[in-house]
Amino acid sequence: MTEIPDKPALEGLEAKWGSVWEEQGTYAFAREGAERGDVYSIDTPPPTASGSLHVGHVFSYTHTDTVARFQRMRGKRVFYPMGWDDNGLPTERRVQNYYGVRCDPSLPYVEGFVPPHEGGDGKSIKAADQQPISRRNFIELCERLTLEDEKQFEDLWRTLGLSVDWKQSYRTIGADSLRASQLAFLRNVERGEAYQAQAPTLWDVTFRTAVAQAELEDREQPSAYHTLSFHRTDGEGDILIDTTRPELLAACVALVAHPDDERYQNLFGTTVRTPLFDVEVPILSHHLAQQDKGTGIAMICTFGDVTDVVWWRELDLPNRAILGFDGRVISEAPEAITSERGRELFAQLAGKTVFSAKQLVVEALQASGELTGEIRKITHPVKFFEKGDKPLEIVSTRQWYIVNGARDEELRERLLAHGRELDWHPDFMRVRYENWVEGLSGDWLISRQRFFGVPIPVWYPLDDDGNPVYDAPILPSEAQLPVDPSSDLPAGFSEEQRGVPGGFVGEVDVMDTWATSSLTPQLAGGWERDPELYDLVFPFSMRPQGQDIIRTWLFSTLLRSELESGQLPWQNAGISGWILDPDRKKMSKSKGNVVTPAGMLEQHGSDAVRYWAASAKLGTDAAFDPQNPTQIKIGRRLAIKLLNAAKFTLGFDASGAGTVTEPIDRSMLAGLARVIEDATRAFENYDHARALELTESYFWTFCDDYLELVKERAHNGTGQDQASAVTALRAALSVFVRLLAPFIPFATEEVWSWFGEGSVHVAAWPESSELTALAGEDADPGLLDLVGGALIGIRGAKTAAKASQRTPVTLAVVQAPEQDRGRLASAAADLAAVGRIAELRIESADVDGVTVATIELEQPEA
RNA sequence: GCGCCUUUAGCUCAGUUGGUUAGAGCAUCUGGUUUACACCCAGAGGGUCGGGGGUUCGAGUCCCUCAGGGCGCACCA
Numbered sequence: 001m002t003e004i005p006d007k008p009a010l011e012g013l014e015a016k017w018g019s020v021w022e023e024q025g026t027y028a029f030a031r032e033g034a035e036r037g038d039v040y041s042i043d044t045p046p047p048t049a050s051g052s053l054h055v056g057h058v059f060s061y062t063h064t065d066t067v068a069r070f071q072r073m074r075g076k077r078v079f080y081p082m083g084w085d086d087n088g089l090p091t092e093r094r095v096q097n098y099y100g101v102r103c104d105p106s107l108p109y110v111e112g113f114v115p116p117h118e119g120g121d122g123k124s125i126k127a128a129d130q131q132p133i134s135r136r137n138f139i140e141l142c143e144r145l146t147l148e149d150e151k152q153f154e155d156l157w158r159t160l161g162l163s164v165d166w167k168q169s170y171r172t173i174g175a176d177s178l179r180a181s182q183l184a185f186l187r188n189v190e191r192g193e194a195y196q197a198q199a200p201t202l203w204d205v206t207f208r209t210a211v212a213q214a215e216l217e218d219r220e221q222p223s224a225y226h227t228l229s230f231h232r233t234d235g236e237g238d239i240l241i242d243t244t245r246p247e248l249l250a251a252c253v254a255l256v257a258h259p260d261d262e263r264y265q266n267l268f269g270t271t272v273r274t275p276l277f278d279v280e281v282p283i284l285s286h287h288l289a290q291q292d293k294g295t296g297i298a299m300i301c302t303f304g305d306v307t308d309v310v311w312w313r314e315l316d317l318p319n320r321a322i323l324g325f326d327g328r329v330i331s332e333a334p335e336a337i338t339s340e341r342g343r344e345l346f347a348q349l350a351g352k353t354v355f356s357a358k359q360l361v362v363e364a365l366q367a368s369g370e371l372t373g374e375i376r377k378i379t380h381p382v383k384f385f386e387k388g389d390k391p392l393e394i395v396s397t398r399q400w401y402i403v404n405g406a407r408d409e410e411l412r413e414r415l416l417a418h419g420r421e422l423d424w425h426p427d428f429m430r431v432r433y434e435n436w437v438e439g440l441s442g443d444w445l446i447s448r449q450r451f452f453g454v455p456i457p458v459w460y461p462l463d464d465d466g467n468p469v470y471d472a473p474i475l476p477s478e479a480q481l482p483v484d485p486s487s488d489l490p491a492g493f494s495e496e497q498r499g500v501p502g503g504f505v506g507e508v509d510v511m512d513t514w515a516t517s518s519l520t521p522q523l524a525g526g527w528e529r530d531p532e533l534y535d536l537v538f539p540f541s542m543r544p545q546g547q548d549i550i551r552t553w554l555f556s557t558l559l560r561s562e563l564e565s566g567q568l569p570w571q572n573a574g575i576s577g578w579i580l581d582p583d584r585k586k587m588s589k590s591k592g593n594v595v596t597p598a599g600m601l602e603q604h605g606s607d608a609v610r611y612w613a614a615s616a617k618l619g620t621d622a623a624f625d626p627q628n629p630t631q632i633k634i635g636r637r638l639a640i641k642l643l644n645a646a647k648f649t650l651g652f653d654a655s656g657a658g659t660v661t662e663p664i665d666r667s668m669l670a671g672l673a674r675v676i677e678d679a680t681r682a683f684e685n686y687d688h689a690r691a692l693e694l695t696e697s698y699f700w701t702f703c704d705d706y707l708e709l710v711k712e713r714a715h716n717g718t719g720q721d722q723a724s725a726v727t728a729l730r731a732a733l734s735v736f737v738r739l740l741a742p743f744i745p746f747a748t749e750e751v752w753s754w755f756g757e758g759s760v761h762v763a764a765w766p767e768s769s770e771l772t773a774l775a776g777e778d779a780d781p782g783l784l785d786l787v788g789g790a791l792i793g794i795r796g797a798k799t800a801a802k803a804s805q806r807t808p809v810t811l812a813v814v815q816a817p818e819q820d821r822g823r824l825a826s827a828a829a830d831l832a833a834v835g836r837i838a839e840l841r842i843e844s845a846d847v848d849g850v851t852v853a854t855i856e857l858e859q860p861e862a
Numbered sequence: 863g864c865g866c867c868u869u870u871a872g873c874u875c876a877g878u879u880g881g882u883u884a885g886a887g888c889a890u891c892u893g894g895u896u897u898a899c900a901c902c903c904a905g906a907g908g909g910u911c912g913g914g915g916g917u918u919c920g921a922g923u924c925c926c927u928c929a930g931g932g933c934g935c936a937c938c939a
Binding site: 008225241244245289306307380431434435436547580615616623628630631636641644645646649651703704707715798 | 864865866867868873874875876878886887888889892893894895896897898899901902903904905906932933934935936937938939
């Protein structure tokens with residue numbers, strides 16, 4: 001126990017208690033002797049280590065922490081790890097900007113490499129000025145920087161007071177994660193759930209990597225319709241088609257119209273010649289062609305959009321792709337282009353960007369007279385990589401996929417069933433999951449042509465000509481993991497055989513970052529590493545996360561768990577809402593309205609900020625105005641009030657404390673017992689905001705009414721009257737501190753240290769029986785309210801007379817309904833004391849509620 | 863286009879299975895330096911619960927419909 005300061009303050013509590021908790025291991029997972037039923041496990045979202053923390057993080061992580069603290073106090077052994085998502089593109093980009101480098105896998109490793117910059121803000125180093133370095137050097141820098149970033153994140157989380165067990169941390173690029181990630185992949189391959197395929201793939205030309213459906217977003221883009229003339233080979237004239245992508249004309253493989261379209265009925269099965277390139281292509285029918293779009297007949301190119309891919313596949317068309325991985329037109333013209341004019345034009349197009357190619361083709365079409373009418377500007381949605389800034393192209397490449405139910409009705413049904421089985425908080429978030437699962441259009445593409453990630457653990461044999469035999473990948477044994485196929489060897493091969501005919505070659509691609517993040521329950525829980533731990537924590541009790549990553553993180557985690565074990569990875573999913581700025585816009589870095597969390601915590605104190613976060617329900621967006629952080633100020637006030645009320649309460653002589661006998665004392669405790677029950681129920685239902693509201697509201701009643709009513713008796717009273725008040729006050733304080741502990745952990749711990757044993761955060765969550773034992777089963781819970789009503793009347797009369805609340809009252813007559821008269825009278829002494837009433841008469845009368853009928857104030861000396 | 867959420871006081875939000883006269887905090891105004899707290903206390907004013915229709919003895923709450931705001935999925939010739 002520590003001494004109560006003269007002037008209790010919030011300042012410094014974060015540092016004071018943060019280090020105590022660390023030393024005492026307050027939040028350590030108590031694994032010894034644990035059974036699954038004792039454990040509450042949390043599948044914490046690993047923040048992107050190279051990103052910056054924003055207010056939204058503080059918001060949602062606080063939600064989770066209140067639950068963790070509640071469960072811990074209820075006696076659960078809480079498994080609350082923290083992970084860092086450090087692999088992937090965000091880290092690569094940050095490393096490029098921070099050190100002024102970029103990865104060039106063709107370069108050799110340089111021992112003791114010193115990067116050209118250190119700590120640049122990133123904006124100043126242009127891509128052209130970045131120093132190319134080897135993949136291994138690049139990855140070393142990624143490792144170095146993420147470790148630094150993680151340290152800063154951890155400091156912030158500690159300041160915020162997250163009750164994480166820091167001994168359970170993991171990194172998504174760490175050796176254990178690498179192994180688990182590759183192991184899960186191998187199992188997927190063995191069960192036929194992971195496979196490779198050569199297929200048209202959505203491709204980001206800036207990052208030169210394939211991307212998955214989950215990483216797409218639509219953006220409205222300006223575009224234009226061009227009307228092109230295709231020439232009927234039967235000489236019966238031209239067919240007009242509208243296209244927004246004339247630059248892909250050289251890749252045209254067919255025209256398509258709806259089978260029911262009367263305008264084109266007699267043309268199905270005939271052919272036309274393309275403008276400029278003079279390639280003969282068929283006119284086909286397909287139900288996806290829309291009669292009311294453009295001229296009702298479209299050109300199919302390899303590949304302008306995903307509909308082209310469907311047509312190409314279903315109509316069994318040839319591939320005449322003309323775009324390369326860099327988004328430029330390739331140098332080799334499709335064989336189908338045979339005319340001299342066509343080949344000449346294509347030679348001019350070669351090497352051009354999509355943008356320049358379009359200009360050139362349009363000019364050529366205008367010159368040849370095959371562009372009809374005006375070019376009509378439109379805007380339309382175009383698919384982008386969510387982190388990219390150029391439209392995605394579609395290129396045909398070999399990639400690894402994991403099944404996700406898009407092409408497997410049975411799997412999809414199982415995934416949907418798991419979605420129904422999971423307890424969502426709030427429940428309606430399930431719909432987002434269902435929308436996503438039902439809308440999946442293809443299996444999950446997990447290959448990324450990047451550097452800092454988990455290597456796909458396969459090699460390919462090389463045939464006698466030195467070409468990889470992709471159909472016969474060589475897999476490592478589970479014991480070999482983790483492996484890096486570009487430096488490790490497949491069994492039975494030697495390093496000399498790398499890259500030579502008859503030898504082997506390692507896969508260079510890495511996995512999608514979600515392919516690792518989808519295994520967070522496995523990574524944190526020690527899957528295939530620490531089976532005893534895994535059995536204790538899996539399936540996890542709780543998955544907290546933001547609503548924006550339901551389709552990525554939540555879905556992919558559920559999928560991997562279903563594939564590996566046929567099981568839901570968690571019992572509950574808690575989905576936090578957005579933080580909105582005062583204009584109701586989602587806060588984001590690009591909009592420049594982000595405040596740094598560290599600054600917020602510094603300025604207002606962690607408890608205050610936590611209060612703000614915790615006062616919002618799961619699934620509900622919260623407005624936040626940095627200029628006027630109302631909720632934070634209220635939280636700060638609450639924390640300060642608790643310190644002061646505790647100091648006051650503990651200042652009364654407690655030598656006679658033991659039993660509670662006064663009706664008003666018993667009433668207050670009975671009311672608080674009810675608050676315990678309601679708040680506990682709210683917490684059990686993942687409604688932390690309700691628990692806070694109930695507690696906070698009664699706490700203010702406690703301070704403003706009860707404490708005022710009894711302070712005279714507690715201070716100057718004698719015998720059992722005094723002892724009753726002090727006993728009730730102390731019991732209530734203990735309960736309030738524990739009820740508020742999940743929300744304002746620093747102030748509550750400070751207060752607890754003045755009278756309690758150990759940490760409040762491992763103290764027992766209050767139970768109503770503690771208080772009913774003191775108050776008695778027959779306590780009158782409504783009495784406090786009733787007396788409070790009389791108190792308001794007396795205060796109001798003084799205020800109306802513009803008199804101080806301290807003004808003595810010579811006579812007050814309080815009227816109450818008959819049934820309330822006796823109840824009110826039981827607190828008459830307290831009421832008279834707080835009102836400084838010399839003569840207090842309580843009468844029964846025909847009134848609706850307690851009414852102050854007469855009040856005579858002592859006249860101040862003139 | 864399909865769907866989900868949302869609309870309550872100037873602001874931010876509660877409002878449980880339908881049940882007295884719809885609540886809180888902030889802000890505003892009026893008072894008060896009361897031996898815990900001026901980072902305080904007391905009091906007051908402020909709402910046709912987005913519009914319309916319906917069910918019901920009774921609707922902020924349930925149903926229908928329209929409108930605004932946010933979001934998810936789909937749409938890309």
